[in-house]
Amino acid sequence: EDGLADGLMGEDGLVGGLLGGGDGLTDGLLGEDGLVDGLLGGEDGLADGLLGEDGLVGGLLGGEDGLTDGLLGEDGLVGGLLGGGDGLTDGLLGDDGLVGGLVGGLLGGLSGDSSEEFS
Incomplete structure (x- = not known):
């Protein structure tokens, strides 16, 4: 229990103290309040700002005023050419x-x- 492996890998050891627990490196990076989750996760994160409904990509591609509706929608470029009675x-x-x-x-x-x- 007090050997070299426990001193390195144990919960209170060097690696365990750096990587594990609530105050460890992984929790600080990947935890709920960590760096990565703060940047990417949640409603205010980078991912939502880019990919969310009101984000950059979501705003361009989604919704009735988005790029995909303008191209593929019923009244869009492709939809108007191919669909409907006059398509x-x-x-x-x-x-x-x-x-x-x-x-x-x-x-x-x-x-x-x-x-x-036929004539």
Whole structure:
């Protein structure tokens, strides 16, 4: 109990005193009130300031006014081109679109359906 290993590695030893316990180095760096947690954690930390809902990245990418909504939202750049009744995909793949009209005409002709008029 009083040997060299206990003096170095024990709870009250050199390594244990530096790294362990409430006053140790690891608690001062990684503990709830430590340096790393104070910088990165909590509502006032660096991570929340960057990645939180109102943070730099969260504000740019998220929400209705964010970059992703402006690009991918229903009224955004990509959403406006591809989605909706007037979008690119509807003009190509919709019932009255290029592909939809061709496939509908071919299938209607094969099945003998004369309800579609093509002139």
